[in-house]
Amino acid sequence: MLHAKGLTKIYSSGKALDSVSISLKAGSISGLLGKNGAGKSTLFKILCNLVTADEGKVEINSNRKKPIGAVIEHPGLYSYLNAYDNLKIFASMQNAPSDRNSLENYLRMVGLPLDRKDPVQNFSMGMKQRLGIAIALLNDPEILILDEPFSGLDPIGVASLITLIKKFASQGIAIFISSHLMAELHKCCDYLYIIDNGAIVNHGPTFQLINNLVSIYTLTAENISNSSVVKKYAIHFEKNNVTVNCVSGEMPILLKELLEEGFQVTACVPNITLEQLLKNDL
Numbered sequence: 001m002l003h004a005k006g007l008t009k010i011y012s013s014g015k016a017l018d019s020v021s022i023s024l025k026a027g028s029i030s031g032l033l034g035k036n037g038a039g040k041s042t043l044f045k046i047l048c049n050l051v052t053a054d055e056g057k058v059e060i061n062s063n064r065k066k067p068i069g070a071v072i073e074h075p076g077l078y079s080y081l082n083a084y085d086n087l088k089i090f091a092s093m094q095n096a097p098s099d100r101n102s103l104e105n106y107l108r109m110v111g112l113p114l115d116r117k118d119p120v121q122n123f124s125m126g127m128k129q130r131l132g133i134a135i136a137l138l139n140d141p142e143i144l145i146l147d148e149p150f151s152g153l154d155p156i157g158v159a160s161l162i163t164l165i166k167k168f169a170s171q172g173i174a175i176f177i178s179s180h181l182m183a184e185l186h187k188c189c190d191y192l193y194i195i196d197n198g199a200i201v202n203h204g205p206t207f208q209l210i211n212n213l214v215s216i217y218t219l220t221a222e223n224i225s226n227s228s229v230v231k232k233y234a235i236h237f238e239k240n241n242v243t244v245n246c247v248s249g250e251m252p253i254l255l256k257e258l259l260e261e262g263f264q265v266t267a268c269v270p271n272i273t274l275e276q277l278l279k280n281d282l
């Protein structure tokens, strides 16, 4: 769907991107993980043709009028207008259908209420983010790029945005999300690119990337600290949470043993930091 090869960008401040190559597939969610200043926004701006690369090329196989929809940095909204009127203005700017039915459909797609008539300055961060996504989806692009979509959202807002992103991917949209937060990308991405100082230093299927590096997991189950099985691996106990140290191959066995002991694990979260991913090459 999208292939970028050897993208390099040099600003007066220095090299922002260093020979970056990425591919996005229809229906997949790819993540771009990196610290502040790593080059995430620069890459997104080049993919969206808002900034020109000094070297490299971007190929997009799409016959849509707008192949890529994006929310880069913050959704640019008219804060004194309501959601519907914002969408209407952007639809006319993008030459997209602007009849009531079409516009309300975009509001529905992102889960925004149709009856909110007040200006978007009253909206929560999550609602503004959703409206930004609705605007990005005008003209039905095949690729959706979201720059730091989780910033400023509470855990419930993050979870519901992840559900929305997964819904769009299941409809065949290729999604590319940046974040400096490992946990959020781990929850929703099929594939991860790790960027540092403008270069991709690590990439691979999320599951593989994480499993090769992680040996510490947090398990959650009611009263799990009473389990005798978990004591073989445990390094930190709380009533319903236990941190364990085991290689990924041992985890299915541990989960099975816990179930046999009567503990139903409701969450198994790998503990990995961005620093670990930056340091390791696969």
Ligand SMILES: Nc1ncnc2c1ncn2[C@@H]1O[C@H](COP(=O)(O)OP(=O)(O)OP(=O)(O)O)[C@@H](O)[C@H]1O
Pocket: 011, 012, 013, 014, 015, 016, 034, 035, 036, 037, 038, 039, 040, 041, 042, 043, 180
């Ligand atoms: N227009 C510009 N002119 C000069 N330098 C720039 C410009 N835009 C970005 N940079 C520099 O390029 C580097 C990469 O910036 P970029 O905004 O792409 O990083 P980022 O990973 O998106 O960071 P953040 O998470 O803080 O948004 C930084 O050193 C930044 O200062």
